[in-house]
Amino acid sequence: MSSIDLDARSDEPATETRTTQSQPRRMTLNMGPQHPSTHGVLRLLLELDGETVLSAKPDIGYLHTGIEKEFEVKFYQQAVTLTDRIDYLAPLSNNLCYCLAVEKLLQLEIPPRAQWMRVMLTELTRLNSHLVWLGTHAIDIGAMSVFLYCFREREEILRIFEMFSGQRMMTSYFRIGGLALAPPRGWQQRVKKFIDIFPSRVDEYESLLTGNQIWMGRTQGVGYMSLEDMLDLGITGPMLRAAGLSIDARKQEPYSSYDKFDFEVPTRKESDVFARYQVRIEEMRQSARIVRQALEGMPEGPFTADAPKVVLPEREKMKTQMEALIYHFKIVTEGFRVPEGEVYQVIESPRGELGYYVVSDGTAKPYRVHIHGPSFGNLQGLPKMIEGSLIADVIASLGSMDFVLGDTDR
């Protein structure tokens, strides 16, 4: 793809080092932080010999906003809104992981309806995230039209989110103790309409890419990495599954009643860009299956836990019951105390293992929250993946990692 060189030239001048006779063709190329294929602000320092990458150094931190520090001055419930902004393509996965961690500290029992609703919406989040990945990955490699189709379906998912929470992206719909609001009237029809057509739409994407000679030429055998290297370098998620390891926190460490759902964990052996593409495509089909099961088997009942000290009371009760009014006042003004302790909650986000380490000192604000974003771990393996490959393949390899810089830098 010739556009890479053009982009590099227009972004920043490449500095050629023609000083020594022994290395006449070496050059350092500064890719990013505003390169279109880095999807955010990742800077890569590439040392090139002709078109071959000799070494790569990722430089992160351009999107660091100090979210972990911010957690320490927010009440537990307030901090849910911070989690949306970490991985902005999978806000509900981050909501869920944080809520599960704090609920573990509080030892709260979440009613089945809320759990199933959480599963359904996080799976829609996975679809949302994978659709953005597929569209942008294809556009990076040169298949322009896929992007438009992906964003057509993504738009419908965002509308479903808006219907539930009033927000398209920063939903904060999961709260400690359950859901923020009662599911809206008519959500079943909306989700059903989407999930009825979605599998055929995945076929449509596949008809554009799988089997396409150019697509296969650009992705097969590209970006190979061995399973041992991946585990050692901290790579997780679809990339591990494309290397043959059937690992998925939804199966191995089920949370939020994922064990009640019937789905498969797709794997491939090749561990190249094409295998990762196949794994994610299959994951979209599996997620659609989960959404359908959640839709059809959605239990009835309350959508928040029976914990008046944690969950805000209903508006109606506040107007008629003294206790409800007092609890509301206390929760809003001074939060709720969380027992001393520490937990590390892991879930399977669209990008891999997402972990929240929450330390409580017994007060109403978290003492320390550490977020292990999957993109951080995955990006660390990037140099190993692209060293020795051609510069055009760097774009394909980057795309196959599916990282989000907000998740990396926090």
Place this chain on the structure above:
Amino acid sequence: MTLPTGLDQFALVTYEKFGELTVEIAPERIVEACLFLKHDLKFERLSTVTAVDRYPSEPRFEVVYHVHSVSRNERLRLKCRLAGENPEIDSATAAWRSANWHEREVFDLFGIRFRNHPDLRRILMPEDWDGYPLRKDYPITGIQV
């Protein structure tokens, strides 16, 4: 969950809460313990390394490692306590290469130095930044003058 066999030789304190096992280890023995975990107990992955600042109490810092055994589907938390004066600990990169960035992050935000680390530089903050933002005595707002 029980303490994996052989790990008791490193453990100072062991406790389990919320189904999660924590093992406290003397900081001098961390590399030894990590290598043992990786090679003998098959904890193939290091999930994350982070720190907690217990300011003003001493020992001030806790360095926390979350390790993961994929083959046995087990997780374990290691903890080392470090004093507030010049906190230093050996790098776990000897066992898992993924410790590299995690330890850089801890160095960047807490100012804990990792001995024998291949590339100990700031990772998230600008390289010329003063102070360590996640320390408890570092203010949440304000402008550096």
